[in-house]
Amino acid sequence: MKHLKRKTSLLSFLFIALCFFTECREGPSARAPIDSDIIFKFVEGYRDSTGECEPEIMLYMETDSWYGCCNYSIESEISLLGNEITIKLLGIYMPGVCLTAFGPASSREFFSLPDGIYLINFIHGFSMDKYVLNVSDSCLEIFNRVVTFTRPEFYAYWRYPPNSFVYLCGTKTETSWICQDFLNTLLGEVNLQEFFFLDYGEICYPRSSMGHYYDMPARYFLYESDENFDRAGEVLEAYTHAVIDQYSGVGISLWNWKHEEYASWLFDWPLSFSPILFRRP
Numbered sequence: 001m002k003h004l005k006r007k008t009s010l011l012s013f014l015f016i017a018l019c020f021f022t023e024c025r026e027g028p029s030a031r032a033p034i035d036s037d038i039i040f041k042f043v044e045g046y047r048d049s050t051g052e053c054e055p056e057i058m059l060y061m062e063t064d065s066w067y068g069c070c071n072y073s074i075e076s077e078i079s080l081l082g083n084e085i086t087i088k089l090l091g092i093y094m095p096g097v098c099l100t101a102f103g104p105a106s107s108r109e110f111f112s113l114p115d116g117i118y119l120i121n122f123i124h125g126f127s128m129d130k131y132v133l134n135v136s137d138s139c140l141e142i143f144n145r146v147v148t149f150t151r152p153e154f155y156a157y158w159r160y161p162p163n164s165f166v167y168l169c170g171t172k173t174e175t176s177w178i179c180q181d182f183l184n185t186l187l188g189e190v191n192l193q194e195f196f197f198l199d200y201g202e203i204c205y206p207r208s209s210m211g212h213y214y215d216m217p218a219r220y221f222l223y224e225s226d227e228n229f230d231r232a233g234e235v236l237e238a239y240t241h242a243v244i245d246q247y248s249g250v251g252i253s254l255w256n257w258k259h260e261e262y263a264s265w266l267f268d269w270p271l272s273f274s275p276i277l278f279r280r281p
Contacts, residue, residue: 031075031091034124036065038074038089041153042133042140044160044204047110052258055160057113057140062106063092070103071095078109084119085111122150139201156201164195165229165256166205167219170212172249179216182239182252189235190228192221209251229254233262240264
């Protein structure tokens, strides 16, 4: 089976959709003071949303308060000296074009951090919040030291295991049997090893699909090579045409650690518009 790569990322699609479904106002760009708490998290994300890439550690920040423009961002100066990361918050950047939908101001910054202990300093005016970040190959953990104007969204984040993927399935109530039936088919065709995350903190993958009458709890698997994941995609394509196409309201996807996805609803798209292998943003 020949795999085609999607050229337009979902992130770009969402931005275009915002322009269609929200009003855009134009004016001069400006910077406003930060007048709310900052919520942050150290997670894994992707620098490139258009091609295969491995996840990297990312600091994501957003304001506790919401604004009338959903494209406002947090301006900051970030420095890394030894094992100390300092984030100096400068203000809220308001671009000349306003996407008039409510949302927080936000920002993200990528880091290349080897395993170890890091001191995290947030500076806002004359205040400084201090944390300790523990980086390991499986988890990112944050600990409070001095806190006044920031707070972590969670204190532990379980990272993407290499050569892993999540199995997501959602159906109507009467067709919920499909979720287990496809999983049995997949495990009979591809050599996979199931694994589990610990039951505290946040995890890198979704915990279930969303938006269906029945959303099966997610299942997580390790595979030996890229060819195994491609083979899983072939099994899903065959099952889609043999079974899923007979029913409505069924969605199955396999989403791996390199933000690639095979999804049952993509196999029937016109070939010129849809890939078999979808690159997640």
